[in-house]
Amino acid sequence: MEIIICPVADHVGQIAADKVAKIAAEVGPGVVLGVATGSSPLSTYDGLAKLIAEGKLDLSQASAFALDEYVGLADGHPESYHEVIRRTVTKPLGLDPSRVHVPDGSLGGLASTGERFEQAIAAAGGVDVQILGIGANGHIGFNEPTSSLVSRTRVKTLTDRTRQDNARFFDSLDEVPRHAVTQGLGTIMAARHVVLVATGEAKADAIAHVVEGPVTAMCPGSVLQMHQFATVVIDEAAALGLRLADYYKRVYDSLPAWQKLELS
Numbered sequence: 001m002e003i004i005i006c007p008v009a010d011h012v013g014q015i016a017a018d019k020v021a022k023i024a025a026e027v028g029p030g031v032v033l034g035v036a037t038g039s040s041p042l043s044t045y046d047g048l049a050k051l052i053a054e055g056k057l058d059l060s061q062a063s064a065f066a067l068d069e070y071v072g073l074a075d076g077h078p079e080s081y082h083e084v085i086r087r088t089v090t091k092p093l094g095l096d097p098s099r100v101h102v103p104d105g106s107l108g109g110l111a112s113t114g115e116r117f118e119q120a121i122a123a124a125g126g127v128d129v130q131i132l133g134i135g136a137n138g139h140i141g142f143n144e145p146t147s148s149l150v151s152r153t154r155v156k157t158l159t160d161r162t163r164q165d166n167a168r169f170f171d172s173l174d175e176v177p178r179h180a181v182t183q184g185l186g187t188i189m190a191a192r193h194v195v196l197v198a199t200g201e202a203k204a205d206a207i208a209h210v211v212e213g214p215v216t217a218m219c220p221g222s223v224l225q226m227h228q229f230a231t232v233v234i235d236e237a238a239a240l241g242l243r244l245a246d247y248y249k250r251v252y253d254s255l256p257a258w259q260k261l262e263l264s
Helices: 009-027 042-053 081-090 107-123 160-169 185-189 201-212 220-226 245-253
Strands: 002-006 032-035 063-066 068-070 129-132 154-157 179-182 193-198 230-235
Touching: 002 009, 002 245, 009 032, 009 042, 009 129, 009 193, 009 230, 042 081, 042 193, 063 081, 063 107, 068 081, 107 154, 107 179, 185 220, 193 201, 193 220, 201 220, 201 230, 220 230
Parallel strands: 002 230, 032 063, 032 129, 129 193, 193 230
Antiparallel strands: 068 179, 154 179
């Protein structure tokens, strides 16, 4: 696992974007992105949009697969992930909407939604780089604690903690759905590269468990320790729980220049 600790919190998104852009350049125009919602990845999308505006990146032929979708929200609901991805990813990054895929969270489609989404990912050749945030309880996607480490896309019941954390996007807690369709941990692990971003002291405990804790279903994100090409980009506050933070900085500092992302 590659750990990048940014001394300036505002640089986390750009560093993560540079990492994603580097992978996209290696793959080529048809790169397949895995995209997450929530607050954490927004600065990464801003960083990617900046690279596109500067002519350093072109994602017009890319495909994208969203991590998850709430169950039962009406079509066009502003907090459905179909709409969130359209606003924060598809439009800013100039993606072709026909190449952007979000799980079907409609009540009528739940019986087959996971299988259909897995088939769509496979038909696209798999995800080249998966962008992730992290929940305070260690979840990635909506894989809550006790999720199977080899799970695939399916419906999950959300914990009270997750619903409370996401209530800020709704008018009240009662409006937050109780279920979601999410890529499984096995699905996420099948991505060729993973880039996880987190900022702030509120994520420090989760990051400590993801990076240094045991691999356990009680902290779903800890499964990333088993990924060959996982990168964690965090700020100093999110690194507060890491026992070996100074070591990770020294490891990064000692990399040859061609392997580094600029931390200016």
